[in-house]
Amino acid sequence: MEIAPLAHAAVMLLSLAVFLTLFVFRMQDDNRLTSWQWVFSGADVFRITPILVVGLLLAFALARIPLPRRHPASALFVLSFAVGALSWAEPEVIVDAARYFTQAKHVEFYGVGYFLTEWGGQITAWTDLPLVPLLYGLIFSLLGENRIFIQVFTTLLFSGTVVLTYLIGKTLWDEAVGVYAGALLLGMPFLLAQVPLMLVDVPTMFFLTLAVFMTIQALERGGTGLVALAAVAVAFAFWTKYSAWLMLSVLPVVFLARHRNGPRSVWLRAGALTAASAVLIGTILLPNIDVIIGQLELLQSYQAPGLRRWEESFVSTFLFQIHPFITCAALFSAYAAYKRRDSRYAIILWLPLLLVLLLEIKRIRYLLPVFPMLALMASYGLREIRSGEVRKYVVLCIVASSVVLMVFGFLPFAQKASAVNLKQAGEYLDSLAADRAVVIALPQLHAPINPAVSVPMLDLFTSKRLVYHHDSGPVPSGEAANKSPLRFTWEYRNPAYYAAGTDGPGDTAVVVIASDPAQPLPASVGQRLQGYRLSRAFIDLENVFGYRTIVKVYLPVREAPQV
Numbered sequence: 001m002e003i004a005p006l007a008h009a010a011v012m013l014l015s016l017a018v019f020l021t022l023f024v025f026r027m028q029d030d031n032r033l034t035s036w037q038w039v040f041s042g043a044d045v046f047r048i049t050p051i052l053v054v055g056l057l058l059a060f061a062l063a064r065i066p067l068p069r070r071h072p073a074s075a076l077f078v079l080s081f082a083v084g085a086l087s088w089a090e091p092e093v094i095v096d097a098a099r100y101f102t103q104a105k106h107v108e109f110y111g112v113g114y115f116l117t118e119w120g121g122q123i124t125a126w127t128d129l130p131l132v133p134l135l136y137g138l139i140f141s142l143l144g145e146n147r148i149f150i151q152v153f154t155t156l157l158f159s160g161t162v163v164l165t166y167l168i169g170k171t172l173w174d175e176a177v178g179v180y181a182g183a184l185l186l187g188m189p190f191l192l193a194q195v196p197l198m199l200v201d202v203p204t205m206f207f208l209t210l211a212v213f214m215t216i217q218a219l220e221r222g223g224t225g226l227v228a229l230a231a232v233a234v235a236f237a238f239w240t241k242y243s244a245w246l247m248l249s250v251l252p253v254v255f256l257a258r259h260r261n262g263p264r265s266v267w268l269r270a271g272a273l274t275a276a277s278a279v280l281i282g283t284i285l286l287p288n289i290d291v292i293i294g295q296l297e298l299l300q301s302y303q304a305p306g307l308r309r310w311e312e313s314f315v316s317t318f319l320f321q322i323h324p325f326i327t328c329a330a331l332f333s334a335y336a337a338y339k340r341r342d343s344r345y346a347i348i349l350w351l352p353l354l355l356v357l358l359l360e361i362k363r364i365r366y367l368l369p370v371f372p373m374l375a376l377m378a379s380y381g382l383r384e385i386r387s388g389e390v391r392k393y394v395v396l397c398i399v400a401s402s403v404v405l406m407v408f409g410f411l412p413f414a415q416k417a418s419a420v421n422l423k424q425a426g427e428y429l430d431s432l433a434a435d436r437a438v439v440i441a442l443p444q445l446h447a448p449i450n451p452a453v454s455v456p457m458l459d460l461f462t463s464k465r466l467v468y469h470h471d472s473g474p475v476p477s478g479e480a481a482n483k484s485p486l487r488f489t490w491e492y493r494n495p496a497y498y499a500a501g502t503d504g505p506g507d508t509a510v511v512v513i514a515s516d517p518a519q520p521l522p523a524s525v526g527q528r529l530q531g532y533r534l535s536r537a538f539i540d541l542e543n544v545f546g547y548r549t550i551v552k553v554y555l556p557v558r559e560a561p562q563v
Contacts, residue, residue: 004387004389004390007387007390007393008060008063008389008390008393011390011393011394011397012056012057012060012397015052015056015325015397015398015400015401016049016052016053016056018323018324018325018401019048019049019052019401019405020045020049022036022319022320022324023036023040023044023045023048026040026320028313028315028316028320029315029316029320029321030312030313030316031190031312031316031317031320031321031364032310032312033093033094033190033193034189034190034193034321034410034413034414035316035320036320036409038413038542038544039409039410039413040409044409047408048404048405048408048409051404051408052400052401052404055400055401055403055404056397056400056401058400059393059396059397059399059400060393060396062396063389063392063393063396064389067176067179067392072166072175072178072179073163073166073167076159076162076163076166076179076182076183077159077160077162077163078159079183079186080158080159080162080182080185080186081155081156081158081159083186083192083403084155084158084159084192084195084196085155086192086403086406086407086411087192087193087195087196087406087407087410087411088148088151088155088196089411089415090193090196090197090411090414090415091414091415091417091419091420091422091423092197092198092419092422092423092457092460093197093414093417093419093545094197094199095449095453095457095486095489095547096199096488097197097198097199097457097460098453098454098456098457098489098492099124099126099128099133099488099492100128100132100133100136100198100199100200101136101198101456101457101459101460102123102124102456102492102495103115103119103123103125103128103130103133103134103136103137104133104134104136104137104139104140105137105140105145105456105459105495105497106118106123106137106495107133107134107136107137107138107140107141108137108140108141108145109497112134112137112138115130115133115134115137116130116134119288119291120288120291120294120295121291124491124492124493125291125295126295126298126488126491127242127295127298127299127303127488128200128241129200129239129240129241129242130239130284131203131207131236131239131240132200132203132204132240132241135153135203136150136153136198139153145463146463147198147460147461150198151195151196154195154196154197154198154202154203155195155196157202157203157205157206158185158191158195158202158205158206160206160210161185161202161205161206161209161372162182162183162185162186163182164206164209164210164212164213164372165178165181165182165185165209165372165375165376166178166179166181166182167213168181168209168212168213168216168348168372168376169181169182169376169379169380171213171216171217171220172216172344172347172348172376173344173380173383176379176383176388176391177376177379177380177383178379180378180379180382180391180392180395181372181375181376181378181379181380182375183395183396183399184326184375184378184379184395184398184399185371185372185375186398186399186402186403187322187323187325187326187375187395187398187399187401187402188321188322188323188326188371188375188402189321189322189323189402189405189406189409189410190317190321190322190364190368190410191368191371192402192403192406192410193406193410193411193414194365194368198460200240200241201241201365201368201369202368203240204237204240204241204243204244204368204369205368205369205371205372207233207236207237207240207244208237208240208244208247208248208369209369209372210233210236210237211230211233211234211236211237211248211251212250212251212254212347213233214226214229214230214233214234215230215233215234215251215254215255215273216254216258216347217230218230218269218273219254219255219258219259219266219269219270219273220258220259222265222266222269227269227272227273227276228276230273230277231273231276231277231279231280232280234248234251234273234277234280234281235277235280235281238277238281239281239284241369242295242296242299243366243369244369246354246355247351247355247369247370249350249354250347250350250351250373253346253347253350254347255270256346257343257344257345257346257347258343258344258347302487309485310363310485311362311363312362312363312364313362314356314362316364317362317364317367321364322371322374323398323401323402325378325394325397325398326374326375326378326398327378328381329377329378329379329381329382330352330374330377330378330381331381332381332384333345333377333378333380333381334349334377336380336381336383336384337349337380345380348373348376348377348380349373349377350373351370351373352370352373352374352377355367355370382394382395413542416540416542417540417542417544417545418540418541418542418545418547418548418549418550419457419549420538420540421538421539421540421549421550421551422454422457422458422460422461422513422538422549422551423461424538424551425458425461425462425511425536425538425551425553426458426459426460426461426462427461427462428536428538428553429462429464429509429511429553430462430463430464432464432509432555434464434508434509434555435464435465436464436465436466436467436508436509437462437464437465437466437467437508437509437510437511437553438466438467438468438508438509438510438511438528439454439455439458439466439467439468439498439511439513440510440511440512440513440525440528441454441455441468441513442512442513442514442515442519442521442522442525443515444515444546444547444548445515445516445519446515446516446546446547446548447484447486447515447545447546447547447548448484448486448487449484449486449489449546449547450486450489450490450492451513452468452489452492452493452494453489453492454513454549455468455494455498456494457549458511458513458551464509466498466511467498467499467508468494468498468499486547509535509553509554509555510528510529510532510553510554510555511551511552511553511554512525512529512551512552512554513549513550513551514549514550514551514552515547515548515549515550516548516550517537517539517541517550519550529554531556531557532554532555532556532557533554533555533556533557534552534553534554535553535554535555536552536553537550537551537552537553538550538551538552538553
């Protein structure tokens with residue numbers, strides 16, 4: 001009997017065994033967003049397993065088809081975009097989206113000039129850097145304030161990262177390493193769950209990977225144009241997220257691993273790239289130095305200690321949220337590179353080594369921009385499988401397993417979260433004749449969070465003008481509030497565009513956002529609702545997250561249908 005059929009059968013059975021083993025031990029997954037202990041109940045194994053078997057059989061059929069020799073980058077782009085689009089129905093499950101939406105809306109309302117001058121002033125920046133909210137705001141200005149445009153944009157960036165990962169692998173080694181590395185980014189279900197969200201993590205991953213690829217190209221090929229483009233890419237990565245500053249330390253590694261003994265021209269290119277990047281970064285950094293210093297102090301006093309309180313285990317990150325085959329192949333790749341004495345491997349090893357082993361960052365969202373390097377490490381390790389067909393099948397099994405987990409596990413869980421109530425309420429408001437809605441956000445009972453932050457979270461899903469008249473009050477005292485990961489919400493104040501104009505009882509809807517279906521209404525709210533009738537209630541509740549959004553929409557009695 002041929003070895004290949006046995007190997008395929010072994011890979012399929014092992015893939016199935018990995019899922020079943022993780023399912024049995026799912027209580028060990030302490031991820032804060034998509035933990036298997038929340039996503040899967042005991043009965044889900046009978047629902048997911050047959051689907052996974054079908055996916056593995058489909059992977060077997062695809063493994064027999066030759067890799068696309070022409071335009072592999074295009075094939076990876078289309079495939080990854082299609083996979084990313086599968087999760088567009090996911091609601092905004094992370095409240096940080098309120099910050100980025102609010103900053104982006106300032107661009108839409110007041111223009112780029114206002115945003116650049118008031119960022120960190122009238123526009124509260126917390127610990128955010130300006131590039132990604134600015135890009136989101138430009139999308140709103142050019143295409144309209146609709147979440148689907150943001151989702152298309154972030155999915156394009158995800159697909160762009162897949163292509164860049166392929167190009168880095170191809171440049172450093174060969175076509176196969178690049179293709180498989182790009183595909184392996186689809187084998188990380190947590191990453192797939194992040195693609196449609198209005199956050200900064202996926203854009204940071206894209207711009208960091210772009211900076212690495214352009215640096216490689218600029219150093220190896222030279223030319224004023226390439227050096228200038230590489231400098232722009234570095235500057236863009238710099239302004240995405242503060243953690244990207246640390247991750248840009250990979251760029252000197254690129255030079256040392258490839259060109260430390262190179263000709264004088266390479267040293268000149270490196271110097272020119274460094275100088276050009278510094279000029280581009282300094283142009284924005286110097287006028288905002290006070291804001292930057294304040295943010296860095298907050299990061300040191302609050303965010304850094306908070307990482308220890310909000311951490312997730314490496315078991316969760318590298319076994320449950322990333323396919324274990326990827327983790328195993330990445331670990332083995334270190335031995336394979338050592339055996340070959342391959343200095344180029346240092347480029348892809350540096351960031352996982354720095355963040356995971358040296359700094360012990362145990363928060364998966366902070367590690368997400370490093371995922372392309374992890375995929376490259378795994379692809380490098382898979383080179384040790386001599387049979388190209390078996391190697392391809394391993395990669396396809398990883399992708400099939402990840403997509404099944406995302407579509408039939410992570411996505412349904414997110415759609416049951418209370419965050420979906422805001423999405424559904426926004427869509428319902430858009431179906432009404434009223435052109436605006438008064439939003440009343442009641443105090444949150446299960447988490448120390450400013451209820452006012454629910455207003456932009458709702459605004460993201462509706463085209464109606466929202467009016468919010470209620471001040472959230474002072475920041476609550478106490479150690480729990482100060483150490484809460486939601487502390488930023490207490491510095492949030494709803495912008496003036498939510499208070500503009502007047503509203504009368506006859507021409508508006510009233511939206512009440514509570515944290516519990518039975519939460520009593522204050523007397524003032526009861527008076528505000530005189531002449532109104534409950535039209536629709538959105539009360540999905542997952543009973544996992546502290547921040548909960550139960551939404552009830554009231555209409556004037558003459559307009560409201562019976563519930």
